[in-house]
Amino acid sequence: MEYAQAIFTNSAIYIIATMGLAIFTGYTGLFSLGHAAFMAIGGYAAAILTYFLGWPLLPALLISVIAAVLVSILIGYPTLRVKLRSDYFAIATLGFGEAVKVLFENFSLTQGARGLPGIEKLAGPMNTALLMVLTIWLCRNFLRSNYGRKIIAIGQDPVAAEMIGIKLLPNQMLSLAISAGFAGLSGGLLAHYITFIQPAIFSMDLSSLITAGVVCGGMGSLTGPFVAVALFIVIPELFRGLALWRLVLYGVLLVVIINFRPKGLFGHEELNLDNLPKLFWIAGLTVGLTVAASFYNEYASFWGRLPAIAVAAALALATTFGVSLLGRGLNWVFRRTLPGVGSSFRRTYDTIYERFKPQLVPVKRQQQRMEMVSRRAAVTVHGQPVLNVKNLGKRFGGVVAVDGLDFCVYPGEIHGLIGPNGSGKTTVFNLISGVYPLSSGEIQFNGDLISGKPPTAIVLGGISRTFQNIRLFGNMTVLENVQTALHTTSDYSLTEAFVHWPWGVKPTEERLYREAFTLLEEVGLADLANRVANTLPYGLQRKLEIARALALNPGLLLLDEPAAGMNPKESQDLVDLIRKVHETRKLTIILIEHHMDVVMSICDRLTVLNFGSKIAEGTPDDIQNNPMVLEAYLGDKVDYAAAS
Amino acid sequence: MILQTIITGLSIGGIYALMAVGYSLVFSVLNFSNFAHGAVITLGAYVAWAVMTQFFQVPFFPALVISMLGAGIIAFLVERIAYSTLRHRRAPSLYLMISAMGVAIALQNVLYATIGANLYALPPVFTQDSIQLGSAVISRMDIFAFVFSIIAIALLTLVLNYTKVGTAIRAASHDSEMVSVLGVNLDVLVAVLFLLAGSLGGMAGVFMGVKYMVYPSMGWITNKAYIGAVIGGLGSLPGAIVGGILLGLLESIVSVTVIGNVHLSTYRDVFSFGILALLLIVRPTGLFGRYVEEKL
Numbered sequence: 048m049e050y051a052q053a054i055f056t057n058s059a060i061y062i063i064a065t066m067g068l069a070i071f072t073g074y075t076g077l078f079s080l081g082h083a084a085f086m087a088i089g090g091y092a093a094a095i096l097t098y099f100l101g102w103p104l105l106p107a108l109l110i111s112v113i114a115a116v117l118v119s120i121l122i123g124y125p126t127l128r129v130k131l132r133s134d135y136f137a138i139a140t141l142g143f144g145e146a147v148k149v150l151f152e153n154f155s156l157t158q159g160a161r162g163l164p165g166i167e168k169l170a171g172p173m174n175t176a177l178l179m180v181l182t183i184w185l186c187r188n189f190l191r192s193n194y195g196r197k198i199i200a201i202g203q204d205p206v207a208a209e210m211i212g213i214k215l216l217p218n219q220m221l222s223l224a225i226s227a228g229f230a231g232l233s234g235g236l237l238a239h240y241i242t243f244i245q246p247a248i249f250s251m252d253l254s255s256l257i258t259a260g261v262v263c264g265g266m267g268s269l270t271g272p273f274v275a276v277a278l279f280i281v282i283p284e285l286f287r288g289l290a291l292w293r294l295v296l297y298g299v300l301l302v303v304i305i306n307f308r309p310k311g312l313f314g315h316e317e318l319n320l321d322n323l324p325k326l327f328w329i330a331g332l333t334v335g336l337t338v339a340a341s342f343y344n345e346y347a348s349f350w351g352r353l354p355a356i357a358v359a360a361a362l363a364l365a366t367t368f369g370v371s372l373l374g375r376g377l378n379w380v381f382r383r384t385l386p387g388v389g390s391s392f393r394r395t396y397d398t399i400y401e402r403f404k405p406q407l408v409p410v411k412r413q414q415q416r417m418e419m420v421s422r423r424a425a426v427t428v429h430g431q432p433v434l435n436v437k438n439l440g441k442r443f444g445g446v447v448a449v450d451g452l453d454f455c456v457y458p459g460e461i462h463g464l465i466g467p468n469g470s471g472k473t474t475v476f477n478l479i480s481g482v483y484p485l486s487s488g489e490i491q492f493n494g495d496l497i498s499g500k501p502p503t504a505i506v507l508g509g510i511s512r513t514f515q516n517i518r519l520f521g522n523m524t525v526l527e528n529v530q531t532a533l534h535t536t537s538d539y540s541l542t543e544a545f546v547h548w549p550w551g552v553k554p555t556e557e558r559l560y561r562e563a564f565t566l567l568e569e570v571g572l573a574d575l576a577n578r579v580a581n582t583l584p585y586g587l588q589r590k591l592e593i594a595r596a597l598a599l600n601p602g603l604l605l606l607d608e609p610a611a612g613m614n615p616k617e618s619q620d621l622v623d624l625i626r627k628v629h630e631t632r633k634l635t636i637i638l639i640e641h642h643m644d645v646v647m648s649i650c651d652r653l654t655v656l657n658f659g660s661k662i663a664e665g666t667p668d669d670i671q672n673n674p675m676v677l678e679a680y681l682g683d684k685v686d687y688a689a690a691s
Numbered sequence: 692m693i694l695q696t697i698i699t700g701l702s703i704g705g706i707y708a709l710m711a712v713g714y715s716l717v718f719s720v721l722n723f724s725n726f727a728h729g730a731v732i733t734l735g736a737y738v739a740w741a742v743m744t745q746f747f748q749v750p751f752f753p754a755l756v757i758s759m760l761g762a763g764i765i766a767f768l769v770e771r772i773a774y775s776t777l778r779h780r781r782a783p784s785l786y787l788m789i790s791a792m793g794v795a796i797a798l799q800n801v802l803y804a805t806i807g808a809n810l811y812a813l814p815p816v817f818t819q820d821s822i823q824l825g826s827a828v829i830s831r832m833d834i835f836a837f838v839f840s841i842i843a844i845a846l847l848t849l850v851l852n853y854t855k856v857g858t859a860i861r862a863a864s865h866d867s868e869m870v871s872v873l874g875v876n877l878d879v880l881v882a883v884l885f886l887l888a889g890s891l892g893g894m895a896g897v898f899m900g901v902k903y904m905v906y907p908s909m910g911w912i913t914n915k916a917y918i919g920a921v922i923g924g925l926g927s928l929p930g931a932i933v934g935g936i937l938l939g940l941l942e943s944i945v946s947v948t949v950i951g952n953v954h955l956s957t958y959r960d961v962f963s964f965g966i967l968a969l970l971l972i973v974r975p976t977g978l979f980g981r982y983v984e985e986k987l
Contacts, residue, residue: 072785076783076785077785078785078788078789080726080792122968124972125968125969125971125972126968126971128971128972128975129971129975133785133788134723134724134784134788134925135921135967135971135975137724137726137788138724138914138917138918138921138967139964139967139968139971141914142914142918142960142963142964142967143964145914145960145961145964146960146961146964146965149957149958149960149961150961153957251796255792255796258789258792259793262789291800291803291804292800292804294796294797294799294800294803295796295797295800295801295804297793297796297797298792298793298794298795298796298797298798298800299793299797300793301789301790301792301793301796301797302772302773302790302793302794302797305777305782305786305789305790305793306773306776306777306790307776309782309786
């Protein structure tokens, strides 16, 4: 029994650290080689407090969390600044782990490399389990909040996330701080469970255990890493003779899983009724192996090897079968009872929520926020150009992509940007939205200079865009894609998000849900709200991208080849949609498009680019008869075309 | 004393440079940090140990060649097994790094599980190693390692600049897709890349083994070579060379510095990673790095 308790407590401690890393690596898509270093910080902080100062466990753990978070900010800031790369952060955690080791080895208070024995055994199965449940609950709440969605968006496509106004560095650091905090908690518990602390405990082995847990369990999931780490603790106990090969196994598993099954056990899904049997099957297999191994160890010497193996194998099979059958049974029972239990639970929840709503819902805060949003949409001054591009230039090394371009876009117009392939249209969009720095010239939006501002500031200032090659948050649902883009209108605090404080989170989330749903109705995707985005057909993905861009309530919308790859029917649908959006929202739009029928039917004015310079500007009729344009598109049959 | 410090610094810097070049070569084309490089280097050192002391008593130079070949082939196999599927699938660099971490953990621990954690010495190259130069005592091996590293890197530069494969590799570091469109077999090119990186790593491993010892976790030192590559600018060859040598020099100076009664040599590794953090704040692209703009 004591043995089972030890395994259980160990698993719980490592699961706490793994949940943190699941957020950092699994959801945010960043890589760390040495998360054990944060466990070391937490472990030492807590151990010093209880051993030398006689603190009780809980405050000591709180300090260890805080210490780990502070240290993570210190390392995260310089290394995560380098955009879109976590290589530097990975190597820095490794170096940081080494630094921590060296420092504690030379730290006489904790007896250097020999370590500090005799820490009071304050962590047991009960309080560890409680803290583990708390950790999972907090992580789950966080991931389902507005803050979590931002982080998940970064993990799925950092560029697209930035283009809906999500700042990368602060959110990546938030994700790091959360994972470091849980690692610190886990380290503190570990020290008080094994009653001994030494720099060598927090080695590469420990980091690889939790990384292997996250990857094998499945990135983008909390359930998966939970199951995987539990297995990693339980299974090696069965094969004690092969202890040396355990780490080899982790390494091989990492390579095999990432190559052949990148979603691991439960990638991008959480525990639900559908995968409950799968979970029980895995559990059954593990329990079966445990039973078989202990049986073999017990009876092999009496019965001889072969009979013992045969009986053990039979036992393993029977147990696996039994437990997975139990899973199916439970699944059957839950399918019938859970909806009832769920709805009565929800009713109670709603009653309590309504009862305290008048006292606790921060109505005023929401009104302020809504006013701010509506004010932003109403900045358009009539007569003055919405967008004023002056002498815009961009060179990549020796290649001049855009050269001395001037054009204006006036309020409420649909402005077409056309030109042959490679004429610099998309580059112009990238310059306007701040993805590339300008080589020369300036860009004004509603009279304000925006060139030189970071992309997120430009987006939040009112210019949103879509992409030539679709960039959705592929593993989110259609609705979540739009909800994520509504992030600026969320007004609950991070603390409220963590504890899922009903009176702070619920009203806002309900409003975000309604707004997102309305936007989906506007583009005609409401029926597909719960589909995973990358399972949508191509044409609908384009529409979803437009809905996501509209969620930012832009004053100017940049559409980059929205009809690319569409058949005539689809592109007609799209034209209708653009026209509708334009009319109902009084929206100014710049459109890059190759389908000339689309361009000519909806654009008020066109700017034609060739080799990065403007060769013509005017109404569609003017452009159709402009000899320069015809030459650019068709070659030098100028006379013939002009004559007709 | 100063001369001695500089020579030691140059020799370790030369070894760092050999390893850093391996990182930078792979990074420049595949755009990810190959954290399995350390394990390849360790295995290279073990190959030399095996042929020099266990099986054939091979003399130093043939053993060096054998271990370079061995490490090159191991690096090639690592690419085939752990990266090529991901590469073809255009997986994000996170996946490649996870795969690399898996390879590193697996290879290092295979050594622990089979050969064990013992430290083995490689036979000395020179019977009379130290030479007296004025007041300074200088190790012949240090000078030899430095000179040889420089020669190897010079040869690599020649290969990259004056052969067809080299030209293709340089082109691929700008735009690997374009290179494959132009008819270069990218798989062959990547294989050559890993052979080159691996064999230079094997050489570094042998020098490390002669200078210190051969043991399973000796690949840890490559993390500092990686810092060297970052200092020079990840993906740039001259950067890797300059960065590696610079870091080696700085480290050997720090190692002999004493402030008060604290010997800084204890904190040498802390210092190296401190430099990394500082550099990333001041100049994230490194000394020779180029800023790659994401194409949308």
